[in-house]
Each structure stands twice: as structure tokens, then as C-alpha cells.
Amino acid sequence: MTPESLHSAFLELAAFVEQRQLAQNRELWERQVSRVTGRRTAGPAPEALERQVRLFQETERGIDQHAGCLSQQEARQWRVIRSFFDPYRAPAQSLVRMTKLLHRIELALSPRAPRAKILPVNRHKRWRCWRGIGNDAAREAAWNACITADPQLGEPFAELVDLRNEVARALGYADFYEYRLRCDGWIPADFDRMLDEMDRATAAPYERARTTVDEELARLWKPFPAGTCWQYGDPWVQTAPAFLPNHPAKWLRPRPELLVQRTFAGLGWTGKYYRQFLPRQASWFPNAFCLHLNRGADIRIAANLGPDVHSLNLLLHEAGHAVWFAHLDPRLPFLLRTPAHPLLSEGFSMLMQRLPFMPSWVRATRPGRSTGVLRHERDLRRADWTDRLFFTRWSLALIRFERAVYAGGGAADLQALYWSMVRRHQGFEMPQGRGDCLDYLSKHHLITHPASYHYYLLGMCFASLLTQRLAGVQGHDTDPLDLDLTGRSSVLGLPTAASLELGEFLREHLFAPGADCDDPFSFAAKLCGQQLSTTAFLEDLARLEMMS
Numbered sequence: 001m002t003p004e005s006l007h008s009a010f011l012e013l014a015a016f017v018e019q020r021q022l023a024q025n026r027e028l029w030e031r032q033v034s035r036v037t038g039r040r041t042a043g044p045a046p047e048a049l050e051r052q053v054r055l056f057q058e059t060e061r062g063i064d065q066h067a068g069c070l071s072q073q074e075a076r077q078w079r080v081i082r083s084f085f086d087p088y089r090a091p092a093q094s095l096v097r098m099t100k101l102l103h104r105i106e107l108a109l110s111p112r113a114p115r116a117k118i119l120p121v122n123r124h125k126r127w128r129c130w131r132g133i134g135n136d137a138a139r140e141a142a143w144n145a146c147i148t149a150d151p152q153l154g155e156p157f158a159e160l161v162d163l164r165n166e167v168a169r170a171l172g173y174a175d176f177y178e179y180r181l182r183c184d185g186w187i188p189a190d191f192d193r194m195l196d197e198m199d200r201a202t203a204a205p206y207e208r209a210r211t212t213v214d215e216e217l218a219r220l221w222k223p224f225p226a227g228t229c230w231q232y233g234d235p236w237v238q239t240a241p242a243f244l245p246n247h248p249a250k251w252l253r254p255r256p257e258l259l260v261q262r263t264f265a266g267l268g269w270t271g272k273y274y275r276q277f278l279p280r281q282a283s284w285f286p287n288a289f290c291l292h293l294n295r296g297a298d299i300r301i302a303a304n305l306g307p308d309v310h311s312l313n314l315l316l317h318e319a320g321h322a323v324w325f326a327h328l329d330p331r332l333p334f335l336l337r338t339p340a341h342p343l344l345s346e347g348f349s350m351l352m353q354r355l356p357f358m359p360s361w362v363r364a365t366r367p368g369r370s371t372g373v374l375r376h377e378r379d380l381r382r383a384d385w386t387d388r389l390f391f392t393r394w395s396l397a398l399i400r401f402e403r404a405v406y407a408g409g410g411a412a413d414l415q416a417l418y419w420s421m422v423r424r425h426q427g428f429e430m431p432q433g434r435g436d437c438l439d440y441l442s443k444h445h446l447i448t449h450p451a452s453y454h455y456y457l458l459g460m461c462f463a464s465l466l467t468q469r470l471a472g473v474q475g476h477d478t479d480p481l482d483l484d485l486t487g488r489s490s491v492l493g494l495p496t497a498a499s500l501e502l503g504e505f506l507r508e509h510l511f512a513p514g515a516d517c518d519d520p521f522s523f524a525a526k527l528c529g530q531q532l533s534t535t536a537f538l539e540d541l542a543r544l545e546m547m548s
């Protein structure tokens, strides 16, 4: 291929990937949210796809031969194109089988599919956010309704695991999880080392936090059967119970939309960044998500929100994604008009989610009535510490479970494997009589977004580094643990010079560049002034314990 024909092939492939990504976004929205749930729009005709795969292979050879034929920004787009076509190196029949199987499973998971048990939304909120449920049998029933997965999913999921491994091995990787890690720019040994560090450093503090929480719960509910996992108001015990006396739910008047809008206004972000949609399923929709549908102004959040602290957390997280999407430089080519790495965007959203644990933010939500919060600042620190530990131990259990699933293949006893990870990291035994259940499939990400849970856990490490950097931007003695996004404003939504500067910094340095960089990890290191590591996060944890 001549340099000119290479260039036109590059443009054709970029346009094809753009069209596919737009179509996939529309399909995802239709399946998950809109009224035509379950319909799958036709993909490209097999001959058209085959033609593009051949064109990609020829172009790849040409680009390898003509080093420097692409500009720097085109080379970055080429990496996106390559990762799109990478799976097509695997045997075509494996890919076709995998797509069909995934479609079948997604239909079974769709909000329209009948669920064995549906937990009414009020009961769920009460269990989770308000005051808990005083009766142990009712708590168990609530947990059971959230955790129970359709028993018919077990076999197709096991097959999906084996197919994903088959594809990954055809591409030269040990298994699918390793393939995904490599695609995301990780060196698997470094990744495992970070998990080991998180595990070692949080095991003992988690024990201490659990002991205190259990004592508080035992005072709240009598009898309190210790060691049962339905006492915490969270099906997976991934957050601290919101009904305990030191939780910020006590001081917050959670009107999620209003609080998010005011937080953004304080940072000088005054646009209407997203539209919010209520998913069709009315009872329980645990998978809130934000979609940048057209990589333009169409940004949508699907969430079932109420006036409770769990909804506030969900919206702060998803709105964090929305505001990033909205501030991506519109001049970026389509393929780079996205955050540089999911770890960074999840990290920023995890930071937004921490706001209800930050005294300055909580105070600003209640101007004129902040003395109570001041008096209980230690309680907020304790709740923050507990919540981070619960989240860390839950993440470790799930990440290591999924890693072990792909290492061992779908034929293993996945329910036993799941509970062995829960026992090891969170300290809960499998309740009696659940040997034949599929509790691990209550988390749909395992099916729809495989090998992605580490984005949240390691995203929190990025968030700790980012808060240190942002505290420096503010230029006063801000404690990174109390980020003071309000810039010392006493009223949430009233900007100050400091808060506007912070908003501008995030817009310009974190959001706008998108994926227009050679290495997202170097991008993050340059932004924060240090390499991504667990150190800052673990230091934050230690300081929170001392402050509480």
C-alpha cells in the first residue's frame, strides 16, 4: 500500500469503528432502558465486516512498513482501531458463538425478564438507607431477593467464560482476564502486586471496623446473629450501613439532583450536562449508568433515584461521568473523544461519591445549621474510614473471584469459589442451603463488563492522588481528605475564587484532553505529580482512622 492509500484506508476504518461504537451505544440504551428492551439492531452485514477486517489487516501491515506515515493524533486513533479489530484475529466461529450466547444472557437479564423475586423499591430503600429492618427474618428475605440470580444463567455463563478464554488464548494470552489487563495497558504482575498491597494493608483495619459496626448493629437489633451477611443493608456489604448513627445520612437532606447541580455550580460548571431517565423496571434497578450516547451533547443517566443517601451516591458518581463527557474537547476526533482510561473516569466518579463524607461539603449543604456537623466531624471520618474499608474488601473479593474464574475455566464450582473469596476478604460464610445458587451472578458486570471491577478499587487510588493535587491547586491549607470542592463557600452552589479555579483546573487538565495521549498512566502521573500507586490511598485510610 502507498502512503496515500494507507491514509484513506485509515480514514475508512476510523469511520467504520465510529459507526459501530455509535450503534453499540444505541443498542445498549435500548436493551437497558427504553421501551423496546430486548430488540437488537442488526450489526453490519457479515460480508461488510469481513471486508473491514481484511482492510484492517492490510493497513496494519502497511503501517508497520511505513513508520511515521500517521501523525501523532492519528497514531493514537490507530490504537483504538487496533483494539476494536483485535478480537477478530480469533477464530470466527468462536466470536459468533460468543455474540449469540451473550445476547441470550442479556435478554435473560433485561429489565423485562421475569425475576424469581422482586424486592419492592420501598422495602429495598428501607433496608438499605433509612432505618434498616428490625426483624431478622425480614432482613434475610430482603437480602435474598437482591442476591438471588436466575438459576438458568449458570450454564450459559460457564460457557461464556470458556468461550472468552478460547478467544483470548487464540490471541496468545493465558486467559481472558489477562487479555483484558493487557488491552488496558496493565502488566499483570504489577496489577496483582497492587491488589496484594491493598489486601495486606486493609485486612486488620477491616477487622477493627467490622467489630465496631457489629457492636453497633447488636445494639440496634436484638437478636443479632453475628456473621450473617444480611445485617448491613447492602446485598454485597460493599458499603457501610447507612442507618448507623455516625453515617452522613444522618445530617444530609438528600435531594440528589439539587445537591449535584449545586456542587457543579460551585465549581463553575453551570451547563445542563445530562438527561436523566428512569429505567422501565420500576422496582429495583441497581445498575445506574451514564452513557455518552453520541459523544456530543447527548449524555444520559439511567437511574432509579429517591430522596435517600444511596440515590445521592449513585447520582454523584454518574454525574461525575457526565460532567467529564460534557467537557471533552469537541475538536477531538471521535475515537479520542472519551476519557483516557476507565480507571481515571471511575476514579473521578469515586471521588464525587466521597463528597457526603467530606465535612466541608456536608456543612455547605446545610448553611446556617452546620454546628451539628462540626460537632460530629469525627463521626464523619469514622464513617468514611468504614465505608472505604468495606468497599475495598468487597472489591478484592470480587476482583480475585473473577480472576480465578478465568484462570480455572467455567467448569469449576463457581458458587463455592465465590463464597471462598467472600470469606477470605469480607469474613462472611455462605449461608446454609445456598450451595446450588448463583450468588456471584447477582453482579451483572461479570457478564456485561467483564474484568472491570478493578477500575473502581484502583480508581480510588487515583482519586487519592488527584485530591492531593487538587489541594495543591487551591493553594491554601486544604486537607485532601476534606477536599473542599466548595472553596470555603458556606453555601453549596455559591462559587468562590478557589472553587472556580478548581473547576477550571479539572476541566482543562483532566476532562478536556480525552484519550489524546500516548499512555493514560503517564498522563495521570503527570497530572498528579506522582505515579499511580496504592500509597496515597492507604495513607488516607490510616489518617482517617487516627482522626476518628
Ligand SMILES: [Zn+2]
Binding pocket: 317, 321, 345, 346, 349
Ligand atoms: Zn462509574
